[in-house]
Amino acid sequence: MTADPIEELDDDEVLGPVVDEHGPLTIEPAEDLYERLVVSLIRQQVSIDAAAAIRERLFDAVEVTPEAIVEADRATLHDAGLSEAKADYVKSAASAFRTRGWDRGTFADMSDDAVKSELTDVHGVGPWTADMFLVFGLGREDVFPVGDLGIRKGMDRLFDAELTRAEMTDAAERWAPYRSYASCYLWRAVEA
8 A cells, every 4th residue: 555645745744734724636637648748848047937828829820749740830839928938848749749759658557757758859958858748748756846946945944044056956865755835835835
């Protein structure tokens, strides 16, 4: 019998109060992996509100599939709010999905590191985007996206100190093998 991630994290003296405050949450794989990757690409280095507006315009303007994005006119992508760079990124990701035949089965037996290596081989997909894909695309339970600003703010708040990335990674070991859940609680702590 496997442990319940929420119960495990609720017992942690540092994260437990956040778990109590926000209640149970779930991490589920995305229905559409390409759409999920596009959402992460959109969210790179922009505010949540800006990303939501761009996402809505893009999803209204074109069908967000690898085939449709490869064929999409750049002006349409720009009108939806994508910069030239991000238009390149979503097109590069679309090409990767098509040429490499990526689907859920492709990633099923790959380690997190192998998935990250595969993804970061695509123009525009860096470590942060790969981490978001692991958590929100594939539903992996033990990912700690130390490069995320919300994670850093949450860790600073919970540990009442400005931690280096190495210190944050070390501190998060206490939440293994449920660091994805812990990350979601860190984001909630910052949002509150």
